[in-house]
Amino acid sequence: MVVYLDHAATTPMLPAAIAAYAEAMGVVGNPASVHSQGQNAKRMLEESREIVATSLGCDPIEVVFTGSGTEAINLGIKGLYWARAPRQRILVPGGEHHATLDTVEWLAQHDGAVIEWIPLDDQGRIDLAAFRAAIARDPLDVALVSVIMANNEVGTIEPVAEVAALAAAHGIPVHVDAVAAYGYIPVDFRTLAAVGVSALSVSAHKVGGPVGIGALVLGRATTVEPLIHGGGQQRKVRSGTQDVAAAVSFAVAASALSAELSAAAGGETARLAALRDRVIAGVARVAPDAVLNGDPTSRLPGNAHFSFAGCEGDSLLFLLDAAGVSVSTGSACQAGVPEPSHVLRAMGRSEIDSRGALRITLGHTSTDADVDALLAALPAAHAQALRAGMADRVPGR
Amino acid sequence: MSGGVDSAVAAARAVEAGHEVVGVHLALSRMPGTLRTGSRGCCTVEDSMDAQRAANIMGIPYYVWDFSERFKLDVVDDFIAEYAAGRTPNPCMRCNEKIKFAALLEKAIALGFDAVCTGHYASILTDADGNNELHRAAAWAKDQSYVLGVLTADQINHSMFPLGATPTKAEVRKEAAERGFSVANKPDSYDICFIPDGDTKGWLGERVAPVTGDILDREGNTLGQHDGAVAFTVGQRKGLSIGTPAADGKPRFVLEVRPVTNTVVVGPKEALAIKEIAGNKYTWAGLAPVHPEVEFACHVQIRAHADPVPAVAQIVSTTAVTGIDGTVELRIIPNEPLNGVAPGQTAVVYVGTRVLGQCTIDRTVSAVPINSSSTASASPVPVNA
Numbered sequence: 120m121v122v123y124l125d126h127a128a129t130t131p132m133l134p135a136a137i138a139a140y141a142e143a144m145g146v147v148g149n150p151a152s153v154h155s156q157g158q159n160a161k162r163m164l165e166e167s168r169e170i171v172a173t174s175l176g177c178d179p180i181e182v183v184f185t186g187s188g189t190e191a192i193n194l195g196i197k198g199l200y201w202a203r204a205p206r207q208r209i210l211v212p213g214g215e216h217h218a219t220l221d222t223v224e225w226l227a228q229h230d231g232a233v234i235e236w237i238p239l240d241d242q243g244r245i246d247l248a249a250f251r252a253a254i255a256r257d258p259l260d261v262a263l264v265s266v267i268m269a270n271n272e273v274g275t276i277e278p279v280a281e282v283a284a285l286a287a288a289h290g291i292p293v294h295v296d297a298v299a300a301y302g303y304i305p306v307d308f309r310t311l312a313a314v315g316v317s318a319l320s321v322s323a324h325k326v327g328g329p330v331g332i333g334a335l336v337l338g339r340a341t342t343v344e345p346l347i348h349g350g351g352q353q354r355k356v357r358s359g360t361q362d363v364a365a366a367v368s369f370a371v372a373a374s375a376l377s378a379e380l381s382a383a384a385g386g387e388t389a390r391l392a393a394l395r396d397r398v399i400a401g402v403a404r405v406a407p408d409a410v411l412n413g414d415p416t417s418r419l420p421g422n423a424h425f426s427f428a429g430c431e432g433d434s435l436l437f438l439l440d441a442a443g444v445s446v447s448t449g450s451a452c453q454a455g456v457p458e459p460s461h462v463l464r465a466m467g468r469s470e471i472d473s474r475g476a477l478r479i480t481l482g483h484t485s486t487d488a489d490v491d492a493l494l495a496a497l498p499a500a501h502a503q504a505l506r507a508g509m510a511d512r513v514p515g516r
Numbered sequence: 517m518s519g520g521v522d523s524a525v526a527a528a529r530a531v532e533a534g535h536e537v538v539g540v541h542l543a544l545s546r547m548p549g550t551l552r553t554g555s556r557g558c559c560t561v562e563d564s565m566d567a568q569r570a571a572n573i574m575g576i577p578y579y580v581w582d583f584s585e586r587f588k589l590d591v592v593d594d595f596i597a598e599y600a601a602g603r604t605p606n607p608c609m610r611c612n613e614k615i616k617f618a619a620l621l622e623k624a625i626a627l628g629f630d631a632v633c634t635g636h637y638a639s640i641l642t643d644a645d646g647n648n649e650l651h652r653a654a655a656w657a658k659d660q661s662y663v664l665g666v667l668t669a670d671q672i673n674h675s676m677f678p679l680g681a682t683p684t685k686a687e688v689r690k691e692a693a694e695r696g697f698s699v700a701n702k703p704d705s706y707d708i709c710f711i712p713d714g715d716t717k718g719w720l721g722e723r724v725a726p727v728t729g730d731i732l733d734r735e736g737n738t739l740g741q742h743d744g745a746v747a748f749t750v751g752q753r754k755g756l757s758i759g760t761p762a763a764d765g766k767p768r769f770v771l772e773v774r775p776v777t778n779t780v781v782v783g784p785k786e787a788l789a790i791k792e793i794a795g796n797k798y799t800w801a802g803l804a805p806v807h808p809e810v811e812f813a814c815h816v817q818i819r820a821h822a823d824p825v826p827a828v829a830q831i832v833s834t835t836a837v838t839g840i841d842g843t844v845e846l847r848i849i850p851n852e853p854l855n856g857v858a859p860g861q862t863a864v865v866y867v868g869t870r871v872l873g874q875c876t877i878d879r880t881v882s883a884v885p886i887n888s889s890s891t892a893s894a895s896p897v898p899v900n901a
Contacts, residue, residue: 434627437538437579507626 122444122492126421126482127271127299133327133372133483140329140368150361151350164363167370174373175321175336176307183335183353184366188298188322189218190346191335192265194357195294195318196222198343199263200232203292206262210253210286212237212245212277213465215267219296220461223265232262239465242414243275251285258289268306268319271299272449272462272478273413274422280314287315292341295319298333302326302376303419304388308336317341323365327483328372332365387483392420394481394490399423401494406501410472412463421481424449426463426472430504435477438500444493449478517541517571517578519563521692521699522635522679524570528695529678530633531574537633539571539578542620544587545710570697581623583615590614592710599746600724602775603860606663606820607708613666621674631674636660639680640672641870643803648672650801650871653680662820665864665874669802717747729778731758734771734787734886745778750858751788758782771882773858784884789853791883793818793863795875796834798846805872808846815866816848818857818877826851829865846875853883 123131132140148160165179172179185191196219200209209223213236226232235253238246245266254261264286269276283293293316297306301321308319318341322333337343337356349358402409408428427435432448439446449460459473479493517523517539531537541564564580571578591610598605621632637653638661650672653659667675682688685704692700707714726744733739740758742748748755752770762768762784769788772781793816805812808831815824827850834843848863857880864874 433579433581434623437627440577503627507623 120443120492122489123484124479124481124489124493125445125447126485127325127419127478127480128447129324129330130302130327130482131484132324132329132368133375135375136328136368136371139371140364143364143367146363148363150363151352160363164361164366167363167366170370170377171334171366171373174306174377175301175319175334176309177312177336178339180354181308181336181338183337183357184361184369185333185335185357186331188296188320188325188333191320191322191333192216192218192294192296192298193222194335194343194346195320195337196263196265197226197346198356199292199294199318199341200226200230201344202342203262206260207231207233208235208257208261209233210235210237210250210261210264212239212266214239214243214270214272214462215265216271216296216298218298219265219267236465239467241466241468243270243273243412243462243466244414244417245277245282247278247281247285250282254285254289254291258291261286261289261291263292263294263317265294265296268295268297268300269304269419270413270462272460272476273424273466274299274418275413276300276304276417276419279311279316283311283315292317298322298325299419303391303421308338312338318343323369323372326372326376328369329365332362332369334369388420391481391485394485394487395420395423397487397490398479398481398493401490402497405494405497412466412468412472412476419480421485423479423481425475425477425479426468427475427477427501427504429475429508430501431474431507432476434504434507435500438503439493439496442496442500444496446493447478447480449476517567518635518705519560519566519570519699519702520635520705521689521697521702522637524567524574524635524697524699525688525692525695526633526635526676526678527570527576528574528691528697530676531576533678535633535676537574537576538629539567539576540620540624541567541578541580542587542615543580543582543584544591544615545584566699566702570699573696581620583619586619587611587615587710590619595708596720596723598860599720600775601860602745602773604749604858605860606862607710608663608820609666609862612663617667617671617675621671625674631676633676633678635679636664636677637679637682637685638664638677638871639869640675640677647803649803651680652866652869652871653677654683655679655685658685660820661866661871662817662862662864665801665862665871666799667801668799672802721747727778729780731756731780731782733768734781734783739782742780745773745775745780748773748780751856756780756782787882787884788855789883790850790855790857790880791853792847792849792881793854793857793877794832794845794847794879795863795877796843796845797878798831798873798875800873801871812867814848814872816850816854817864817866818854818861822856824866825854827865845879846873848875 148156150161150164168179168182172182209232211223223234227234237250266279266282268279279295286293295316297319298321300306302325317338319336324330345356347358352358352361399411402425406427409425412424412426436446436448459470460476463473527537527539568578591607594610595605595607624632637655637658639651639653641649641651652661689700711719724746728741728743729745730738731740731742748770750770753767766784768782769785770780771783771787811828811830814827814829816827817824827848829848831844832847834845835841859877861877862874863877865872
């Protein structure tokens with residue numbers, strides 16, 4: 120049995136989303152065409168947009184489909200930056216996803232942006248006082264603020280509404296990266312827009328839809344410069360023939376999500392949180408000196424992220440993989456080449472803590488049996504990883 | 517698995533031999549390049565992907581393990597420090613000694629593996645008593661036993677070199693193509709993997725600040741100035757820019773680089789001939805000789821692609837030099853003087869095809885006395901430098 124506990128990387132597609140995807144791919148028609156096949160494709164596309172909009176608490180016209188969550192984040196950040204020229208300052212917390220970090224760094228290197236990194240506390244939460252002070256230094260020159268709704272690595276839920284309110288007081292647009300949050304905690308754009316959020320990014324494959332489609336929720340009052348120019352589709356913000364089949368499949372997943380998150384007593388959120396708490400308690404029994412990273416309570420229901428003492432995350436990953444349990448070291452990977460976690464470093468943690476990091480994430484297919492399998496495999500894997508130690512550490516350093 | 521053809525075929529042969537094999541690519545840089553360039557054979561994301569594709573085809577798991585910190589300290593920084601100290605290190609040997617058959621092997625054994633299997637061209641043979649010996653590969657043109665000369669008995673016992681018996685590299689490439697490996701025709705790597713464009717001098721120049729100093733003759737007379745001693749290598753002729761010609765009108769060559777005094781010693785070509793080399797840092801690749809203090813016949817090889825030359829070797833006491841009881845060195849006297857020897861190089865000692873051991877050269881003796889007067893001049897490289 121293979122136990123999949125890396126739902127934050129991607130989560131299994133819903134069978135209904137796969138079926139709808141396959142069926143929709145058999146339908147011909149460019150939604151921009153005028154004839155009846157084009158109109159049919161357009162109908163499928165816009166019905167899908169409505170369902171996705173419902174899951175995000177926004178108007179359908181505010182949903183801009185993109186090719187990925189990363190593209191949505193790029194469009195949100197670059198688009199707002201360019202639209203707000205000549206303002207130069209971008210305020211960003213240090214523990215954002217690479218889609219954000221690398222985008223703002225590109226703007227700094229190529230387009231005159233001045234990045235102000237907002238510090239995180241030791242639980243990964245944005246330092247609101249530092250954020251307030253950073254805005255106050257020169258509010259008129261702030262082009263935008265971008266903030267993650269819940270950290271994809273350590274799971275901490277960020278005070279997005281407070282951040283937005285501080286920015287909104289100066290008329291500064293706020294982009295929210297909700298890729299990790301979507302599907303796990305309520306993401307309601309109307310509520311967020313009311314306190315000042317202008318744009319919000321999500322991805323379909325994190326919620327049981329297909330890889331290859333994401334969305335930028337772009338408030339009606341918000342203008343962004345496009346990244347891609349062409350046929351003027353989607354408010355002229357994202358040109359290119361729209362992917363009807365992917366949108367249909369995304370909508371099936373989004374629709375299941377809306378049902379789950381609105382269910383009584385928290386529904387899926389509560390179920391995942393209970394499984395997660397079993398993981399946390401089980402790890403504490405096996406490795407009492409393992410540290411739970413991120414906020415212990417205000418965290419994503421499916422996320423358990425640890426720093427193990429005296430062993431490497433990639434040793435644990437290897438040994439658990441050999442035992443049929445798929446987990447992650449939680450750090451960014453480029454063709455498998457690991458880097459120390461910038462999130463843990465931004466939280467003020469040592470590189471050693473970063474090297475011992477292991478992320479266990481649960482999702483819609485996770486069961487008690489999965490947690491049982493993890494906790495059964497962990498003691499031997501942990502003991503062996505401890506023996507392997509910090510092979511890349513130089514003794515005495 | 518570096519992403520090259522040799523390690524891919526080695527892994528495939530290990531799989532076919534019935535071993536349980538896991539592909540491991542070493543991440544040796546925190547900032548790998550994206551695409552392979554020139555004749556570097558590893559360390560880019562493309563190389564990592566090549567390795568993974570080969571692992572996919574043979575159906576084995578594949579992981580990237582990060583040894584970048586150890587690699588930087590033990591190989592890259594060591595390379596810079598050795599150069600700055602006027603020595604000529606071989607970073608590939610250092611990587612074998614400290615990373616592939618040390619840090620990686622230790623981690624692998626702790627994680628439940630029995631051996632590190634690589635695509636090196638070398639052989640492990642077992643003697644009548646069951647002791648493992650390191651030998652040259654059948655493919656002498658590709659033989660890499662020299663760069664494995666630093667391995668100890670324990671390391672050899674946990675190593676596998678499945679390419680050792682293959683007579684030519686062409687056969688390995690052919691086998692890779694038959695197995696469907698995309699790397700079958702990937703160019704061989706020659707350059708030092710962490711120097712992006714192969715410009716070793718330029719790379720070192722950015723890391724070791726050059727300081728102007730004196731160029732001396734063997735008698736200690738100042739002949740001119742240089743722009744930085746570390747830029748010179750023993751045996752170098754060009755770029756000396758000495759104004760006055762030699763008394764005999766013959767060209768002069770770099771005989772020694774003395775980083776402590778930032779001086780370069782030059783002299784006639786004949787003075788490059790070295791009649792004795794020695795090193796106090798030595799190891800035995802497998803069982804040590806029973807009486808290493810008794811002079812024994814051997815061959816010595818001083819570079820990866822140099823020819824082995826007949827020699828005698830023995831362990832001798834250096835207490836009289838160091839003043840410390842019990843200090844010894846491996847002393848090697850070639851039957852004919854050697855050219856192109858520089859401190860920091862590794863002298864690997866062979867008996868037949870067997871790698872017996874090695875030392876890092878820290879002392880050389882010229883075959884030609886200074887003028888006609890004194891005895892041979894020993895290079896003034898301090899013991900334990």
